[in-house]
Amino acid sequence: MKTFNTPAPNIPYYTPVQDPPAGSALSPNPPPLFTPLTIRGVTFHNRIAVSPMCMYSSEDGFFTDWHLVHLGQFALRGVGLVIIEATAVRPEGRISPHDAGIWDDNHIAPLKRIVDYVHSQGIKIAIQIAHAGRKATTNVPHVIECDPTLPYVVPREYGGWPDDVVGPSAIPWDSNHAKPRELTIPEIQNIQKAFVDAANRAKTAGFDVLELHYAHGYLGHEFLSPISNKRTDEYGGSFENRTRFNVEIAGKVREVWPEDKPLFVRISATDWVENEESWTVDDSVKLVRKFKEIGVDLVDVSSGGNTPAQKIVVGPGYQVAFAEKIRKETNSLTGSVGLIREPKFANDIIASGKADLVLLGRQFLADSGWVFRAAEELGVIVKWPRQYHRCYNVKKPRPDDDTNETAK
Numbered sequence: 001m002k003t004f005n006t007p008a009p010n011i012p013y014y015t016p017v018q019d020p021p022a023g024s025a026l027s028p029n030p031p032p033l034f035t036p037l038t039i040r041g042v043t044f045h046n047r048i049a050v051s052p053m054c055m056y057s058s059e060d061g062f063f064t065d066w067h068l069v070h071l072g073q074f075a076l077r078g079v080g081l082v083i084i085e086a087t088a089v090r091p092e093g094r095i096s097p098h099d100a101g102i103w104d105d106n107h108i109a110p111l112k113r114i115v116d117y118v119h120s121q122g123i124k125i126a127i128q129i130a131h132a133g134r135k136a137t138t139n140v141p142h143v144i145e146c147d148p149t150l151p152y153v154v155p156r157e158y159g160g161w162p163d164d165v166v167g168p169s170a171i172p173w174d175s176n177h178a179k180p181r182e183l184t185i186p187e188i189q190n191i192q193k194a195f196v197d198a199a200n201r202a203k204t205a206g207f208d209v210l211e212l213h214y215a216h217g218y219l220g221h222e223f224l225s226p227i228s229n230k231r232t233d234e235y236g237g238s239f240e241n242r243t244r245f246n247v248e249i250a251g252k253v254r255e256v257w258p259e260d261k262p263l264f265v266r267i268s269a270t271d272w273v274e275n276e277e278s279w280t281v282d283d284s285v286k287l288v289r290k291f292k293e294i295g296v297d298l299v300d301v302s303s304g305g306n307t308p309a310q311k312i313v314v315g316p317g318y319q320v321a322f323a324e325k326i327r328k329e330t331n332s333l334t335g336s337v338g339l340i341r342e343p344k345f346a347n348d349i350i351a352s353g354k355a356d357l358v359l360l361g362r363q364f365l366a367d368s369g370w371v372f373r374a375a376e377e378l379g380v381i382v383k384w385p386r387q388y389h390r391c392y393n394v395k396k397p398r399p400d401d402d403t404n405e406t407a408k
C-alpha cells in the first residue's frame with residue numbers, strides 16, 4: 001500500500017519512522033548534552049544513556065513483554081542509548097534466580113523483539129553481559145525489601161545454587177553470602193567462552209553496543225581486586241595476572257563483535273578501601289590503557305561493590321572525577337554515572353570534557369521523560385515522537401497551539 005506516513009525501515013511490523021529520533025536537537029548550536037556522539041559506525045543522537053539496571057523479573061533468564069515496555073519507555077522518550085541490565089552469560093552467573101540471561105540461543109528471540117522496538121524509534125541499544133561470581137544466588141532486592149526476614153542466600157528449593165558459587169578465590173563477600181569455590185583454569189576458560197558466546201548471541205539479536213560488566217564486585221571485578229583475588233597462578237598476584245581474565249575476554253569478544261560496533265566496559269574505578277591492598281584509580285588508568293589497545297571504545301566508570309569494608313563518599317556526581325581522570329590520562333572515551341540528576345549538571349560534565357556520555361539510573365526510573373525535561377531546562381528544542389506531536393513543548397505553546405480545542 002502507498003502511504004504518506006513513511007514506515008520505519010527494517011522493522012518486522014508497520015510503525016511510523018522517527019526521523020530524526022525523539023530527543024534529537026532541532027535548535028541550532030545545541031548544548032553539548034544534546035550533540036551527537038559517533039563511535040565506530042554508530043551515532044548516538046545525544047549524550048544521555050539509561051544505565052543498566054537489573055529488574056529481577058525473569059524466569060530461566062528470559063526477557064518478557066515486561067522488559068519490552070520497561071525499556072521501550074526510554075526509547076520512546078528520546079534517550080541516546082538504552083543499556084539493558086546485567087545479563088548473565090551462565091546460569092550460575094546470575095545475581096538472583098530471577099536475573100536475565102543470554103546463555104542459551106532461545107534467549108535471542110525475546111531480546112530481538114526489544115531491539116526491534118528500540119530501533120523502530122531510531123534509538124540505539126546496548127546489552128551488558130555479566131557473571132556475578134561470588135555475589136551470586138542472592139535474593140531479589142525488591143523481595144527482601146518487602147520481607148527482610150527471608151533468607152539472603154537463595155536455597156536450591158527456591159531455584160538457588162549456594163553449593164555452586166564460584167570466584168577467583170574461595171573467599172565469600174561477607175558472612176551473609178555463599179562461600180565460593182575457587183575456579184580452576186578450565187572453568188575460567190569456559191566462562192571466558194561463555195562471554196564470547198553471549199557476544200555472538202547479542203550480535204544475532206542486533207544490538208548496537210555490547211558492554212562487559214567488570215564492576216560492582218561481580219566476577220570481573222573480583223579478579224581485578226587483590227581483596228577478592230588471592231590466586232597464585234597466572235590469574236592472580238601481579239597487576240598483569242589479576243587483569244588477565246578481563247583483558248583476555250575483552251580481546252576475544254572484540255574479535256567476534258562487529259568491527260563497526262562499539263564495545264564498552266563498565267569498571268569500578270576504585271574499591272574505596274584505604275587500609276588494605278585494593279583496586280585503585282591508578283590501577284584503573286593502567287587497565288584502561290590495555291583495554292584501549294585491544295579495541296574497547298568507551299569505559300563506563302562506576303565504583304565500589306567488592307567489599308563490605310568500602311567507605312564510599314556519595315554525593316551528586318560522586319564518580320565524575322574518576323571518569324575525568326581516566327579520560328585525561330588514557331585519552332579514552334568515558335561515561336560517567338552516579339547521582340547525575342540535574343540537566344545543567346549533566347550538561348556541564350559533557351561541556352567541561354569530564355566524560356563523553358552521562359548515564360542515569362534511578363532518575364530514569366523516577367522520570368522516564370527526563371530527556372524532554374532536560375531539553376526544556378537547557379533551552380533546546382528537541383524532536384518528540386511523531387505520534388505525540390500535539391504535546392510538543394507543552395509549557396511554551398506554539399502560536400498555532402491547539403491544546404484547548406476538543407480532540408480532532
Ligand SMILES: Cc1cc2nc3c(=O)[nH]c(=O)nc-3n(C[C@H](O)[C@H](O)[C@H](O)COP(=O)(O)O)c2cc1C
Nearest residue numbers: 051052053054085086337338339340360361362363
Ligand atoms: C535497580 C537497580 C539495578 C541496577 N542494576 C545494575 C546492573 O544491572 N548493572 C550495573 O552495572 N549497574 C546496575 N545498577 C547501578 C546503576 O547502573 C547505576 O550505576 C547506579 O544506580 C548509580 O547511578 P544513579 O545514581 O543514576 O542511579 C543498578 C542500580 C539500580 C538502582
